[in-house]
Amino acid sequence: MCHQSVGLLARHAEAVGISTLCMTSALDITQAVNPPRAAFLDYPLGHTTGKPYQPALQRQILLEALAGFSDLAVPGSVKTLPFKWSEDRSWQETAQRGPDDRRPRYDTPQYQYEEDRDRAKARASAVQFTG
Template structure:
């Protein structure tokens, strides 16, 4: 899933679902679980039906009735947290788990 159509096309993934929402909101608006569910179901369904490599489906959802949010996003610039070359942790417990190899109860974190 993507909200950056040009970037996604340049990396040429096998399939992609494009949502014309602000960056960081690729699966919908905050606190709107019904909308988020609809977006995810539509995206997953489109992944099942896209057969041509590099296919991209534009999902039919809109952030707002008009496009003013785009002008505002470009005018205000990038306010994301700066990136670092070294790992950043939420707290000391997060750092400790990362150093130890993750949580033993997490199937993804297990070495």
């Protein structure tokens, strides 16, 4: 739903006069919600702006994508970026297939590190104290 949410936000912002460009790695979802401009990177979800620790590649991807602000002249256009995740397409076979691999949908904060929880709590109590 990430791609859908982003498309809806872009449409809202563009309507008040802000130019928007959406990255996407889920072309069908993006085309359905139909944001003003999009750049499609055919990578697995979670890599919408590149591969980890490859700053030169990340830079190329963003330069190509951002050129869409001037290249794309028709509302709803999607630019396909010229990058491949790998030579074979085996990553596509498993993407969103098989048993549910999602984490449970808790309604409490889900921290990456326990230390983050402590820091957030400390900050909240400091705000309350100086309140």
